[in-house]
Amino acid sequence: AQTVTQSQPEMSVQEAETVTLSCTYDTSENNYYLFWYKQPPSRQMILVIRQEAYKQQNATENRFSVNFQKAAKSFSLKISDSQLGDTAMYFCAFKAQGGSEKLVFGKGTKLTVNP
């Protein structure tokens, strides 16, 4: 069974600075997808970024980028130029390609951006 571990329950960062959230996962699958979701105080789950395991290039979405290390089974999220609106819970999630369609979530990291 796949597991996703987020070792940082809480983090804080000053506005305009850069912060990195860590995520590691365990799987025997070779093909899979990884996601970072954001859950702001409204509790709406919002997709931040996704990565296909077969792609070596790290995904980037504006201020958000990932450092995907397949061999190390690591998938960290870097937020550049942090904004107050980035304050949220961030969940790392895994989905195997084919087979089960379930998303496996980590326990989340609460990020606070301070003015």
Added chain:
Amino acid sequence: GAVVSQHPSWVICKSGTSVKIECRSLDFQATTMFWYRQFPKQSLMLMATSNEGSKATYEQGVEKDKFLINHASLTLSTLTVTSAHPEDSSFYICSARLGGDYGYTFGSGTRLTVV
């Protein structure tokens, strides 16, 4: 983009009554939907996977007779909490699988309070 509309956003009910939560895919057909429960400051816990036209698949430990899931059409899945008790109070979120491995989209959640 693909939107899942979830209603109601909050509901208060008396112990022993039943509550129905609806999730509709507005601009796409959702053959598979997922129902999650989220306790405060915790991650999403998958309760069940519903497939259009067939019985839902429940996760271990989830009472299928208490949490009735119906996915009668490609755009509507419902979760009914039967004979609700205060311990059923929680935040419930639905999610739909997007085709082509573009991930998942989430409803805005329902806060259920049983008094």
